[in-house]
Amino acid sequence: MAAPILNDRDIEFMLYELFDAEGLNKRERYADHNKETYTATIDTAKAIAEKYLLPTRQKIDSNQPTFDGEKVQMVPEIKAACDAVTESGFGAATADYEMGGMQLPPIVSSAASTYMTAAGSTALGYHALTAANSNLIKAHGSAEQIKRWVEPMVAGRFSGTMAMTEPGAGSGLGDLITTAVPDSDGNYLVSGNKVYISGGDHELTENIVHLVLARIKGAPKGVKGISLFIVPKFLVNDDGSLGERNDVALAGLFHKMGGRAQTSTSLSFGENEGAVGYLVGEANKGLMYMFHMMNEARILVGTGAATLALTGYQYSLDYAKERPQGRLASCKDPMSPMVNIIEHADVRRMLLAQKAYAEGAYALCLYGTQLADDERTAPTQQEREHAHLILDFLTPIIKSWPSEYGPKANSLAIQVLGGAGYTNEYPVEQMYRDNRLNPIHEGTTGIQSLDLLARKVPMNNMAGYIAFVAQMEKTAAAAKQQGLTEFAEELTQAISVLKSTTEKLLGAMMTENIDMALSNSVKYLELFGNVVIAWIWLKQGMVADKALAAKPHQTDENFYRGKLQAMQYFFRFELPEIGAWAKLLNDLDTTSYDMKAEWF
C-alpha cells in the first residue's frame, strides 16, 4: 500500500476538534455550507491530488521549465493539473458567489489545498498567487479594475503574480528603482527589471496579471515613494477580449533547487515603448497594499512548509512500518527475525519529532488562516478587531516557524529512509529541496525576526503582544484545570521566560544602541516560536485528553494517544531549548554585533 498523502483523521481533528469549522456556517457568508459540503470539497481536492499531482510529481521535478527564447516550455502535466484545479473551482474556492467563487471558509479551502500541495508541492502555486493577487485588487482596486482583472482570474482564464524583487532590491524593498511615468491616457508606462518572480511567465493561462511595485517619477525615496501597478502580459480590451502584447518580456528562468513546478522568472518591463501599467489605489501607498497580499502569502508560505513536513512524515512513517532492519539491543539472537524499523526507539524519535513539528506548524497555520477569516467575517466588530490584532502580531511566527522546522522534518524523513531517502526513487529528497525555499521567500527569517521584535511587539503599546500572551496564559490555566498539570506549568514557566526576555529587549532598544539591541532578533523569534508551538500543542493535547477522558477505549484511542505523546515530545525535547536562548538574550550578548567583517 502506498503511503497516504496526509493523515485524513488528523485533518478532521484540526478542522472539527481543534478549530470549529463546522460552527462557521452560523455566519451568514457560509450559511449554505455544512460539514457535508466541506467533506465533499476535501474529497475533490484529494481526488485531484491523487489523479493529477501524485503520479506526476517526480516527472515535473526532473523536467523543470525551460525558456526557448520565445516561450516557456514545460511538461504538459503541469497544465493538466492546473486545469483540473481550475475546473473544480479551487482557484476561486473562497471568492464571493457574485465573482463566481464557492465562498468557502478559508480554513476549509486551506485544508483541501493541503492535499494538493502535499502531492504536488508548487504545482498549486499558480492558483495560490492568483488568489492572493485577486484579493488584493478586490480590496484596493477600482470597480473597473476588479471587473477587468479579478473576474478573469477567479474564472481561471488569467493568472496573477506579485512582482517586487529587483536585482538590487530584495530584502531592502525601499531601494527598488523600477519607474512609472504617467502617459497621455491617464495610465503609466512602467520600466525596470524584476527577478525571482514566481509564475512570471508561462502558457498556462491566457494572460498574466503582474502586480508591480514601482516608483512614480519624482516620488520620495525609500518605502514612502512606492506605488502599485497592474501590468498585464497582454492588454485587455473594454469587452474583456485580449488586446496587444504589453511591453513585458521574459528575460530568463531561474534553475531552482526545488519547487520546480512553478517558474521563477526574470522579467523586463518597458524595454521598448514602456509597459502599460494601471495604478492601484493611491500613489505612494503601494507597499501598504502589497502587504495585504504579502501577509496572505506569508500564511501560505508557512502552510506550504508545514504541508511538506506533514506529507514527508506520512511517507517516512509508512516506510518505517514496513521496512525490516536489525534487532533491538535487548535481542542477542541473530536467528530471530528482523524487526520493522519503527520498533527502534530512535526511529520513533525521528517520527515523533516530525509529527511534533508538522502538526504543530500546521495547526498554527490553520489558526492564522482562521484569524484572517475572522478579521472579515466574525460576528462582532470586537471579535474582528481582536482577530486582526492577533494575526497582525503573529504573522512573522506563522511564516517563519513552519519554514524553519518544515525542512528539519523533511531531513528527518530522509534519515528514516537512510540511503533510500537520498535517491529520487523516493519522494522525501524532493520535499527537502522544495521546502528549503520557505525560510527565504516572502521575507527571510531574519526579516521576520526584525518585524517581530522591532515592530510587532512594541506596536500600539504592545497591544498585539499583550493580547496574544493573555491568550496563551488562558490556555495554560484551562489546561491546569483539566489536569494536564506538567504541561500547563511548563508553558506558564516558558511564558514567564518570554515575558522577562521581552521586557529586557524592549528596554535595551530604548537605552542601548539599537543595532546591538536587535542583533539577536532571530534568537528571540526562535524563542517566541517555540513557546507558541508549545501553546498550540497544549491546545491539541487538551482536546485529545478530553476525548479520552470521555471515552477511554474508543476507535480513536490510538490517534489521541499519539497526539498526547507528540505534545509530550515537544515539551520534553524542544521547548527546554529556549532556556539557553533566553540566557543569551537576557545577557544582551554582543558576539555577532561585535564581530567585524575583517575578522572573518
Place this chain on the structure above:
Amino acid sequence: MAAPILNDRDIEFMLYELFDAEGLNKRERYADHNKETYTATIDTAKAIAEKYLLPTRQKIDSNQPTFDGEKVQMVPEIKAACDAVTESGFGAATADYEMGGMQLPPIVSSAASTYMTAAGSTALGYHALTAANSNLIKAHGSAEQIKRWVEPMVAGRFSGTMAMTEPGAGSGLGDLITTAVPDSDGNYLVSGNKVYISGGDHELTENIVHLVLARIKGAPKGVKGISLFIVPKFLVNDDGSLGERNDVALAGLFHKMGGRAQTSTSLSFGENEGAVGYLVGEANKGLMYMFHMMNEARILVGTGAATLALTGYQYSLDYAKERPQGRLASCKDPMSPMVNIIEHADVRRMLLAQKAYAEGAYALCLYGTQLADDERTAPTQQEREHAHLILDFLTPIIKSWPSEYGPKANSLAIQVLGGAGYTNEYPVEQMYRDNRLNPIHEGTTGIQSLDLLARKVPMNNMAGYIAFVAQMEKTAAAAKQQGLTEFAEELTQAISVLKSTTEKLLGAMMTENIDMALSNSVKYLELFGNVVIAWIWLKQGMVADKALAAKPHQTDENFYRGKLQAMQYFFRFELPEIGAWAKLLNDLDTTSYDMKAEWF
C-alpha cells in the same frame, strides 16, 4: 574576484599552529619531508582544484552519470579530473615509497585533498575509496594480494570500492545474505546483490577491485559469519595483465540528490557462473577487517562534511562582503547608501555560526587524521597505544558531528545568499545537497550514537572515555592558566555535566531495560559532540590568544580575533544547548521509548 575555495591562512593555522605537522618530519617515515614539500603538495592540490574541479562542478552536478545498459556514461570532465589527481600522485599520497606512494603524513595529504573536495565534492571520492581499499588489503591481505591488487590501485590503474550494503541489509549488516562457495581453485564463487555501492562501476580505470562482504556457505548466522573477499571487475593474470570479465554486473545506477560525480550502483555478483572472489585474511573475520576500512572512511566522511561547510562559508562570506542591501536599523535616512550585508548583525551571526561549525568540525577531523597516523608512526609504543585508544573512542563523534552540522552550515550559506542561494547560479545549493548524504553513509547518526554509548564508552573499563575526558580537562586547566577563564570554566562545567550524564546512563544500562536506556542515545551523542567541539575551539582559542599576547598588532591580528570570536560564538550560542539535552537524559526520558507504532 571569485570566492576562495578555502581560507589558506586557516589551513596553515590548522596544520602548523593547532597541530604540529612540521614536527612530523622528526619521524623516520617522514624524514624526507618538510614544510616546503607540504606547501608544494597543497599548492598542487589547489591548482588541480582550480583547473579541473571548480570550473566543472556545476556541469558534473547537472549531468549525473547514466547507464546505457552496457556501460556507465559520464561527462568527460570527471575522468579528466580523476586523471589529473592520479598523475599528480594524490591517489597514493600517503602510501609507502616502495608501493609507489609519496609517503606524506596523512594530515598534510588530508589538507591538500580538502582543496579538491571543496572544489569538486565527490569527484575525489573514487580516489578516497581506492586508498581506503588499498590500506585494508595492505593490512590484512596476503603478499600476493597486495602485489596483484594494491600496486595497480596505488598506481591509479585500478580503483576500489567497499561493497557491504544489500537490499535487505543496510544498518543491520549481520543479516547480509551474499554467499561464497569454495571453488576447485581454492578461491570462492560469490553471488548476491549489493546496493548503494559508491564507484561500483565506471570507465575511469582499467579495473575495479570490490571488497565484498559475504557469508561462506555454512558459516554462522549474524556478524560472526561474515567474510571478506576481493572480487574484481576483471580477473587479473599472473603477469598483472587483465584477464576475463568476472561475473559482476551493473544492475543500475541510483539517481541521487547530490554527490553526483560519484556513481552509486546496484551490483549483481554471480548471476551466471559465479563471481570469482579471493578471501582476505581468515574466514568469518570479514567485518573486523572491513571496520579497518570503515573507520578510515568514517573520518573521511566527517572531513568531507566539514570541507563542504568550510567552502560554503567562504562563498557566503565573499557574497556578504560584496552584496549591498538595506541599511542598519540605526539609519533612518533612505538617501544614505546601502550597506553590504555583512554589516547586518544577523548576517554576521550566520557567518559566525558557519565558521564555528566548519572550523570546529574540520579541526576535529584533522585531529582524528593525526591520531590515525600516530597509531602507526608515533615514536613510542605508549603514544601509539594512546592514539589508538582515543581515536577508537572518538570515531563516532568525528563521523557524526561534522555530518550533522555541515549541512546546517550549508543551509546558512544559502540563507546568506537569499533567493540567489536557492538557484544553481551559485554553488551553495549544491553543497547543501551534496552534504546531506553524510549523516547517512558509513553508519547513520543513529548507528554512531549506539556505537558511542553502548560500545565505545563502556569498552575496556571505559579506558577510551576516561583518557579522552582527561585530555579535555587538561586543556581546560591550561586555558584557565592562560587567562581564558570564562571559556575554561564553561568547558569544565560542560565536562561535569557530561560525566554525570554518562554515569547515569551507564547505570541505567545495567539496571533498566536496555532498549529504554539506549533510547535517547542520539541526544547523548549530540551532547558529547558539542562538548568535544567546545574543547577543540578552546584549543584554537588558546593558540590565537597566545599569538596575540605575544604580538598584539600583527598582520594576523584580524585572523586571530576571528578565531577568538568564533570560539566565543560556540560557547555562547551552541554549547549551552546541552543543558536541555542533559536534563532529558538524566531524567531517563521515555517519550520515544513509550511511543507505540499504532499511535502515530
